[in-house]
Amino acid sequence: MSSLVLSPRSKTHTVRTTAIPGFGLTLGYTIVYLSLLVLIPLAGVFFKAAGLGFEGFWHVVSSPRVLAALKLSFGAALIGASINAVFGTLVAWVFVRYEFPGKRFFDAIIDLPFALPTAVAGIALTALYAGNGWIGQYLEPLGIKIAYTPLGVIVACTFIGLPFVVRTVQPVLQDAEKELEEAAASLGADRWQTITRVILPTVLPAVLTGFALAFARAVGEYGSIIFIAGNLPMVSEIAPLLIIIKLEEFDYAGATAVASAMLILSFILLLLVNGLQVWARKRHGGSR
Amino acid sequence: MSTVFDTTLQDPPGLPPEFGQGPLMRRNAAVTEVPWVRWTLILAALLFLLGFLFLPLIAVFVEALRNGFAAYFAAITEPDAWSAIRLTLLTAAIAVPLNLVFGVSAAWAITKFDFRGKSFLITLIDLPFSVSPVVAGLIYILIFGAHGWAGPWLMDHGIKVAFAAPGIVLATIFVTFPFIARELIPLMQEQGTEYEQAALSLGASGWQTFWRVTLPNIRWGLLYGVLLCNARAMGEFGAVSVISGHIRGQTNTMPLHVEILYNEYQFSAAFAVASLLALLALLTLGLKAWLEWRHGEELSASRKH
Amino acid sequence: MDIKVRGIQKNFGSFPALGGVDLDIESGELIALLGPSGSGKTTLLRVIAGLEFPDRGQILFGEEDMADQPIRERRVGFVFQHYALFKHMTVLDNVAFGLRVRSRGERPPEAIIRERARELIELVQLAGLEKRYPTQLSGGQRQRVALARALAIEPRVLLLDEPFGALDAKVRKDLRRWLRQLHDKTGVTTIFVTHDQEEALELADRVVVMNKGRIEQVGSTDEVYEKPATPFVFDFLGNTNVLPGEVRGREVYVDGQTSAIVTDSIHAAGPVDVYVRPSDLRVTDAHAAGFDAVIRSMQRTGPIVRCEATAVHSGQAIEIEVPHLHHDTQALRAGQQVRLRLNQFSVFPRQTRKGGGALPDVVANAPAEYRERGRS
Numbered sequence: 002m003s004s005l006v007l008s009p010r011s012k013t014h015t016v017r018t019t020a021i022p023g024f025g026l027t028l029g030y031t032i033v034y035l036s037l038l039v040l041i042p043l044a045g046v047f048f049k050a051a052g053l054g055f056e057g058f059w060h061v062v063s064s065p066r067v068l069a070a071l072k073l074s075f076g077a078a079l080i081g082a083s084i085n086a087v088f089g090t091l092v093a094w095v096f097v098r099y100e101f102p103g104k105r106f107f108d109a110i111i112d113l114p115f116a117l118p119t120a121v122a123g124i125a126l127t128a129l130y131a132g133n134g135w136i137g138q139y140l141e142p143l144g145i146k147i148a149y150t151p152l153g154v155i156v157a158c159t160f161i162g163l164p165f166v167v168r169t170v171q172p173v174l175q176d177a178e179k180e181l182e183e184a185a186a187s188l189g190a191d192r193w194q195t196i197t198r199v200i201l202p203t204v205l206p207a208v209l210t211g212f213a214l215a216f217a218r219a220v221g222e223y224g225s226i227i228f229i230a231g232n233l234p235m236v237s238e239i240a241p242l243l244i245i246i247k248l249e250e251f252d253y254a255g256a257t258a259v260a261s262a263m264l265i266l267s268f269i270l271l272l273l274v275n276g277l278q279v280w281a282r283k284r285h286g287g288s289r
Numbered sequence: 290m291s292t293v294f295d296t297t298l299q300d301p302p303g304l305p306p307e308f309g310q311g312p313l314m315r316r317n318a319a320v321t322e323v324p325w326v327r328w329t330l331i332l333a334a335l336l337f338l339l340g341f342l343f344l345p346l347i348a349v350f351v352e353a354l355r356n357g358f359a360a361y362f363a364a365i366t367e368p369d370a371w372s373a374i375r376l377t378l379l380t381a382a383i384a385v386p387l388n389l390v391f392g393v394s395a396a397w398a399i400t401k402f403d404f405r406g407k408s409f410l411i412t413l414i415d416l417p418f419s420v421s422p423v424v425a426g427l428i429y430i431l432i433f434g435a436h437g438w439a440g441p442w443l444m445d446h447g448i449k450v451a452f453a454a455p456g457i458v459l460a461t462i463f464v465t466f467p468f469i470a471r472e473l474i475p476l477m478q479e480q481g482t483e484y485e486q487a488a489l490s491l492g493a494s495g496w497q498t499f500w501r502v503t504l505p506n507i508r509w510g511l512l513y514g515v516l517l518c519n520a521r522a523m524g525e526f527g528a529v530s531v532i533s534g535h536i537r538g539q540t541n542t543m544p545l546h547v548e549i550l551y552n553e554y555q556f557s558a559a560f561a562v563a564s565l566l567a568l569l570a571l572l573t574l575g576l577k578a579w580l581e582w583r584h585g586e587e588l589s590a591s592r593k594h
Numbered sequence: 595m596d597i598k599v600r601g602i603q604k605n606f607g608s609f610p611a612l613g614g615v616d617l618d619i620e621s622g623e624l625i626a627l628l629g630p631s632g633s634g635k636t637t638l639l640r641v642i643a644g645l646e647f648p649d650r651g652q653i654l655f656g657e658e659d660m661a662d663q664p665i666r667e668r669r670v671g672f673v674f675q676h677y678a679l680f681k682h683m684t685v686l687d688n689v690a691f692g693l694r695v696r697s698r699g700e701r702p703p704e705a706i707i708r709e710r711a712r713e714l715i716e717l718v719q720l721a722g723l724e725k726r727y728p729t730q731l732s733g734g735q736r737q738r739v740a741l742a743r744a745l746a747i748e749p750r751v752l753l754l755d756e757p758f759g760a761l762d763a764k765v766r767k768d769l770r771r772w773l774r775q776l777h778d779k780t781g782v783t784t785i786f787v788t789h790d791q792e793e794a795l796e797l798a799d800r801v802v803v804m805n806k807g808r809i810e811q812v813g814s815t816d817e818v819y820e821k822p823a824t825p826f827v828f829d830f831l832g833n834t835n836v837l838p839g840e841v842r843g844r845e846v847y848v849d850g851q852t853s854a855i856v857t858d859s860i861h862a863a864g865p866v867d868v869y870v871r872p873s874d875l876r877v878t879d880a881h882a883a884g885f886d887a888v889i890r891s892m893q894r895t896g897p898i899v900r901c902e903a904t905a906v907h908s909g910q911a912i913e914i915e916v917p918h919l920h921h922d923t924q925a926l927r928a929g930q931q932v933r934l935r936l937n938q939f940s941v942f943p944r945q946t947r948k949g950g951g952a953l954p955d956v957v958a959n960a961p962a963e964y965r966e967r968g969r970s
Contacts, residue, residue, distance in 0.1 A: 019401075019402060019647075020486060020489060020644060020645045020646070020647075020664065020665045021401045021402065021482055021485055021486070021489070022489075022494075022495035022498075022664075023401070023495050023499075024398065024401075024402050024404075026394075027394040027395070027397040027398035028398040028402070028404065030390075030391070030394045031391065031394050031395040031398050031399075031410070032410075034391050034394075034395075034466075035410075035413055035414070038459075038462060038463055038466065039413060039416060039417075039463065040413070042429060042431070042432055042463075043416075043420075043428060045428060045431050045432055045438070046424070046427070046428050046431065049431055088333075088334070091330060091333060091334050091337070092334045092337065094330070094334075095330055095331050095334040095335075096334075098321070099327055099330070099331055101331050101335075105578075107335065107338055108578075109574055109575070109577070109578040110338070110342055110343065110346075110574065111338070111342070112574055112577065113342050113346060113570065113574065114342070115517065115520070115521075116517075116520045116569075116570035116574050116577075117524065117567060117570040118523070118524025118525070118526060118543075118544045118547075118563075118566045118570070119524065119526045119527065119544070120524075120526040120544040120545075120547050120548055120563070121349060121524070121544070121547065121563040121566045121567055121570075122345060124547065124551050124559060124560065124563060125345035125346070125348045125352075125563070125567075126345050128345075128348045128352055128560075129340075129344055129345055129348050135344060135348065136340065136344070156341075159341060160341050160342075160345070163341060163342065192321075192322060214418070217418065217419040218418070218419075220421065221419070221420060221421025221422060221423065221424065221527075222421070223421065223422055223423045223527035223530070224422075224526035224527050224530075224544065228551065240421075241421050241422075241423035241424075241527065242423075244421075244423050244424070244427055244531075245423060245530070245531060248427065248430060248531065251436070253430070253431065253434070253436060256427055257427070257431065260421075260423075260424045260427050263424065264420070264424065267419060271419065483674055483676065483678040484678050484680065486645055486665070486672070486674070486678070487672065487674055487678035487680075488691070488695070489664070489665045489666045490643060490644075490645070490665050490666070490668075490670060490671070490672040490744075491666075491691050491692035491695065491744075491746075491747055492666050492667075492692050492695055492696060492747055493666060493692075493695040494666065494695070497695045501680075501691070501695070502680055505680075505682040
């Protein structure tokens with residue numbers, strides 16, 4: 002209906018294309034704000050990384066310590082997001098389908114990882130999962146150490162990604178017609194068949210979306226991880242922390258290289274998940 | 290926060306009450322689970338939530354009060370803590386209104402008009418969700434740092450951005466700007482443009498239309514977005530940590546102050562300051578739940594973060 | 595206020611919503627824009643309002659060109675299909691909105707605004723509901739609030755988009771009659787959009803029939819119904835039988851029948867389509883002008899008996915409608931062959947049914963002698 006171009010008309014006036022005012026003002030403001038805040042600074046990162054040249058970039062990124070950090074960040078995020086995909090779907094299912102005491106309270110508290118500052122989450126998780134912590138003290142005799150190991154990183158990644166899967170799957174389950182299940186049942190499917198062949202395919206795209214969001218969030222996470230991770234180089238040191246360490250050493254180029262590597266990897270992975278999502282939606286005709 | 294305790298176990302709704310118990314249960318086995326499966330699932334979900342959400346929250350308050358109330362109050366009233374609180378409030382007081390104007394403006398442009406590049410614009414708005422906060426801090430260091438492009442020039446003119454309050458505000462704005470826009474875009478999309486058209490046809494100007502018609506229609510969604518934006522602005526850690534320089538009493542926000550205390554093994558003091566932030570989070574969640582419960586129909590149906 | 599629409603063209607992307615529309619509307623008229631969805635009727639209404647802007651062409655209010663006038667300066671009362679009542683305002687505040695947003699110099703004092711709003715609320719028979727919110731009103735009441743709100747700005751023209759579309763049948767009928775009375779009282783030039791031919795015919799002074807972004811015919815209710823300009827108009831305004839026919843001189847042979855129907859209009863000789871409504875077919879004696887058909891089945895629906903029949907020669911399926919108590923009903927028996935007379939019909943050149951091209955102009959309408967009985 003409207004376009005950025007106001008084409009001149011035969012006479013003196015121009016063609017108006019929409020009755021609603023404020024297009025130039027709001028779009029202009031939006032673009033200026035985004036350019037100043039996002040586009041120009043972000044372009045700067047790549048510019049800086051490009052200044053290293055590919056050799057320099059590779060030299061930084063391929064150093065064992067950086068590789069280990071990237072591997073940990075992405076690996077832990079992937080595992081955390083997977084845990085959330087399973088348990089998040091379970092939680093959403095339980096919330097939508099069952100009645101139990103305290104449901105409203107638990108439903109409200111799901112969003113805690115959005116609202117709780119990450120540093121607070123970090124020290125709280127450490128207090129719980131450290132060797133002398135509330136939960137850690139029971140695990141330690143079993144030989145399971147969580148805090149100050151890669152396991153701790155996974156715990157933190159799970160914490161901050163938890164709401165994403167729940168909140169994307171919940172509305173889809175809510176909208177899913179009970180009739181589908183009844184139809185499956187009427188055709189002779191047992192409960193397990195109904196769940197695996199009818200319900201799960203319906204919510205799969207939403208689960209994948211939640212997974213992607215949780216993963217993206219966890220890869221870049223810093224605050225809730227550094228307290229519980231212990232930050233041992235090569236073992237439990239995450240990529241964002243490495244960026245900060247390099248910055249503190251005034252190795253701006255190195256920091257930028259790690260940051261670019263993270264951005265590129267996240268981008269590729271998100272693209273993959275996006276493709277998977279499109280596939281799932283087409284294949285199963287999910288409701289969202 | 291209101292909690293409803295439903296003690297009776299219910300079959301899923303939609304079955305007429307006149308069905309007898311026996312046949313109902315058998316018929317129903319195909320569309321719901323037998324009780325032991327149901328309760329196992331509920332238990333598993335709740336245990337998961339307990340370990341990952343509820344206990345951490347409790348831990349904050351318990352640890353904060355470990356050395357008694359006196360120590361607690363001392364920790365949150367000492368000068369450094371106090372200056373961290375002030376800086377946090379100041380940051381939010383600048384970042385939230387700026388992002389509010391941006392969010393409304395972006396949502397207006399995106400939902401009331403069609404133009405090329407719209408989906409790119411929306412992607413751009415979502416960007417901070419997928420960029421590490423540390424990277425967000427880094428990009429501002431690269432520009433405003435002592436070795437950055439604009440840093441030296443600005444410093445020559447007496448303006449300090451990195452390792453100072455302006456940098457903290459900038460990084461906070463970057464990390465929190467999507468929240469309000471993301472809340473408003475789907476909401477305003479659902480509402481369409483008919484109300485605005487009606488107001489204009491009755492002779493209202495653009496501003497009158499916005500203030501008298503659009504704003505009342507989106508007020509709850511806006512409040513919702515502001516709540517989330519504010520919670521994140523006050524609690525942002527990664528981006529702020531990079532750019533602040535951790536100067537005690539000057540460039541420390543509350544989350545950074547928590548980190549410093551924690552690293553100095555002043556655990557109770559760290560948890561005491563953290564408990565203030567946790568209270569803020571609880572307040573946010575409470576208000577959020579209230580909004581969803583009371584004004585749910587005036588929030589966007591496809592709300593997700 | 596009289597309104598002139600001159601050569602309006604409007605595309606949505608590559609879709610031509612309006613392809614050169616001309617229309618003159620007289621002051622005080624009540625006009626219906628009638629057409630199927632996608633015919634461009636709503637777009638035309640929105641162009642007149644200033645909610646859409648044409649790619650080409652002019653809208654004149656009197657002699658004044660509206661091209662540069664944004665909607666807020668046009669003073670058009672627009673009633674939206676779903677009313678677009680402001681949910682957070684009471685009925686009174688909704689109606690008063692248009693007066694309150696006026697610039698300081700033109701704005702009447704608050705007391706007068708309230709007074710005027712009350713008058714209007716009374717005019718639309720909603721007195722006593724001033725303090726209600728839109729969600730507390732029924733569909734018909736909302737519709738009337740929307741109307742009062744539009745009238746409050748003393749519009750030069752009142753525009754209604756599917757004004758009764760969202761209402762149930764009974765309310766719709768009452769409101770229709772009431773709107774006609776209201777129009778007669780206020781005398782505001784009014785244009786409304788509808789896809790319901792009954793609504794258009796009952797309410798409007800003149801009907802504008804639109805199809806595919808063009809105007810097919812403009813005329814009074816009688817004109818469009820009895821002298822449809824195109825096959826589309828005939829078809830759109832009611833149930834239709836299309837029979838193959840042929841014109842020779844002043845005679846029309848229907849369904850290859852030797853007994854010709856004589857018309858008093860001049861037609862181009864050759865194959866034609868004869869359009870006739872089910873209610874304009876009557877049984878006649880075997881020698882009279884008409885064509886033969888075999889009755890297949892009969893079904894009474896309320897006061898009307900509906901027959902399905904087949905034309906003897908072409909095998910064309912035909913529908914016949916007769917009032918239940920009409921003497922014809924006795925002659926109509928399944929399996930029986932009857933001769934059918936055409937009360938009223940239109941003749942159009944045989945169409946090559948491919949669609950796309952412009953429809954041919956009217957060649958002839960039914961002759962006077964066939965109108966003797968009027969419509970049943």
